[in-house]
Amino acid sequence: MISRAERSPLANWWWTVDRWLLASVLMLMVLGLVLTMAGSPPVAERLGLSTFHFVHRQVLYLIPTLAVLFLVSFLTPRQVRRSALIIYVISMALIFAALLFGHEVKGARRWIFGIQPSEFLKPAFVILIAWAFAEGGTRRDVPGNLIALLLLPMTIIPLMLQPDFGQTLLVSLVWAALFFMAGLHWFWVIGIGGAGISGGLLAYKFVPHVRARVLKFLDPGTGGGIVDTFQVDTALDSFLSGGWFGKGPGEGTVKRILPDAHTDFIFAVTGEEFGIAACLFIVSIFAFIVLRGLLLSANNEDPFCRFAAAGLTMLFGIQSAINMAVNLHLMPAKGMTLPFISYGGSSLISLALAIGFLIAVLRKRPRSTIFLEQDGKVLA
């Protein structure tokens, strides 16, 4: 079926996709299933559901996830751009609908029709930004940078209204990194970065509120005896009680009191039951995906594909890094899932979308196709 001689679409796909990337992502999905088995039963019991409720649901979600990942990876860059635009418009509409009609969950209006549209907004946004920078960089007639500049507030203001600061942060970081990649002058990089750092230092020095927040993160005991760090402390306990090789599957006890053990804090559960060695393995898979994605993007000749691949990879990488850093108390708690490992349907499918886009734009294509496509874009 998959032969080099006969170029069926499937064979074509198989010989052009990056199979390393695909394999690592599939491995993450399998790991996610195993770890959901470890992390979710206590939560399910707490909610009065059957023990493996979340595991069953995760398996069910994996079917559309794989379908989305597979189908999206077939798209050509142009189809990627078009579908991203459509998805962007639809999710924007849904976000506004959620703001107006959605009901509050944990103090935020993020959900509508059982999905979280901001999850789907992220990859679409990254594709649009990538397109804007690529066009802005190659063509003098398209004010790509300006489009990119305007897309950011357009996207994050609704997110801040929800409010969802985790996603806002993520989107802004990817945006800034893409801007940097687009060749922003070092003057601005250093200038804005320096201004940010010195502003932060000044705020720390002169604004008591900021100082209190920072001190509270560094040492929860200060700030008038405020000790409200149950989640992260419990997460730390998980790692400590696990040691190098963990207590063994199902043997964890700290996970029973860990809130969100199946979603945001599944990394801590991994640490308790499978040990720090397993955590390091997971970190290395994420690092592999991100580094491979970025290096492939650096070597890609099509500017759009280069930006899109880098942006999608960064989206994935920053999300994973933030989640793990929160678990390890390296940064304050943000509601962010561990890609493909945490439980959650919206999150899984949106990640499949992002990785599908990534695989699609990283497909090996003959140079002529790139040029032809560019020609087509200009001439047709």
Place this chain on the structure above:
Amino acid sequence: MKQTTDSLQDPNEQDLWTAGHTEGYADTDALRTAQASQAYASQAYTSHPDAFRADGMFMAQGPAAGPATHMPEGPGPYETSSDDIFSPRRRFLSLLALKERLKPFFGTKIAKSSGRAKLIAVGFLCLYGVIAVRLVYFALHPEAPQELRRGDQVAAARPDLLDRNGEVLATDVKVMSVFAEPRRIIDKDEAVELLTAVLPDVDAADLRKRLGTRRGFIWVKRAITPKQREEVHHLGLPGVGFLAENKRVYPNGPLAAHVLGYANLDGAGISGLEKYIDGQGLADLSGAGFKLTQQDLKPIVTSLDLKATYAVRDELAKGIAHYKAKAGAACIIDVNTGEVVAMASLPDYDPNTPADALDPNHINRLSVGVYEMGSTFKAISIAMALDAGKVNLNSHVDARDSLRYGRFTIHDFHATHRILSVPEVFTHSSNIGTARMALMVGVEGHKAFLRKMGQLNRLVTELPESAEPLVPKNWGELNTITISFGQGLNVAPLQAMMAVGALVNGGIMMKPTFLKRSVEEAQRNAPRVVKPETSEAMRYLMRLNAEIGSARLADIKGYYIGGKTGTADKIVHGHYAKDKVFTTFMAIMPSDKPKYLFLTLMDEPQGLPETGGYRTAAWNAGSVTARIIERVGPLLGIPPRLDLPTQPFPLLAKLGYGYANVPQTRGGPVH
């Protein structure tokens, strides 16, 4: 126009070209305009409203039309619009030239993107590196910040502790506790004022400070009375509420306090059996968030007998007062199961006010204190010599002269200056005779036997509090000599009881336990340490000692008691002080088939006129033991026997020691 399109035909090529000569293509007309307009655009939205509108128009068109469709006419409107704006402002061209110089600052260069992507990759590598380092740090520092918390939680339910007959020793009662939610309190000062008015023992300053935090939950006061609850309720403060909690109560006050230990306000066991049951998984369960109720928890049946414990403590307290001792302790164990039936150590404390337990004077002297047990240790030494076959009951040892070892001389307290039989060594409590017997076994044999009897290692029971024995580092012959009569080795009294219990129960080592168990359970893993004959010989010797020796005062009629006294001089400033003694008395009941072993010890009892000024063990510890036996015997279901057993020591009779029950010569004075 055509030229523009051409040059844009191959953006990739142009890209490479731009990388080399950025300024190069400014000489073609169309491009110049495009570039100028872009330079203009980059400053336009800050300076010129018209230009902003031009860009804005384009913007509106751009994404909506889709990237692929609007391209052909792209440069068209752009060029015209910029021309429209431009023509009247040519005088600013010199200014624009300056702007073009600054252009690299404001524009972006796509040629850099490859390198920058690699730079970002390096950044990610560092990020994941930090995460990995943090993980490894956790693995290498397992004791790292176990932070202070688990503060504000509702006290967990604990299982009842019962005595062996089902009487309650410790139980949970439901109490109400007041809590506040600082975030929901409107007027903190008013809340503090009203709450402290109703609950006067709440510290106002502290409460105000805690209410000032942004925490979701704080305790105001744990375990309030129903009346206080009513009053707080009527304050009608928003953000103040009640939670039902479990409070641990010990209905018998100080009885068996050292055994039970206590649990704190959060329902965590702090000492004694309370801590032990936490260690058996209770703490893990409640820590893991299982909501346990009293009904879920099976009560824990201890080995204690509440009535006997009361009697023991009562008699001990009277004895301590009477003999003006500093402290004392008494204990009864079942020699066949190792169960501790009663235990008291005075001074003690009431576990309902657990702060008192921290007083170092309130330690459990039976398991936490280690002492030189004095002559009661002679039982162990003689049993060792008998068991090793070095002597038998008919053997004689020379006690005519003091035993010299180097510059030390060992005396007898009441020297007989003659050759003593083995029973006489025991009844006269002869240091010389015991030392000679220990020397027959030798230093290594002595050490091995004491190790077998559990005297050289920490005694591990259910009670978490225990002490390591003080064993001499370089154990030579002199140590064997002194340890044989109970000086020079400090052990916990309960440990000594374990050894004596094994000597009299037929030779089986029973580890003391505070939980009820049957004889079968106890014997399952119990090793034999001495022969049954040796055990019977020890019972005979102790019985003999109660008939004619130093234990006469404890020979309660009808219980066929056997006993051994022990008086050790206390060490004060590194020397044995003659006027400060530590006295012990061990008794078995009944001697023919022992069930219970009694121990009473007294710290610095004083001589009284009625004792002839003697402060030796028989007078104080011995007589207290006698009172205890008298009172406890019926409580433990052992009625006094009217006639003594006819054949109390059948094994010895078989071996030809027919003189059992027939006192030889009356021993020395009662010491």
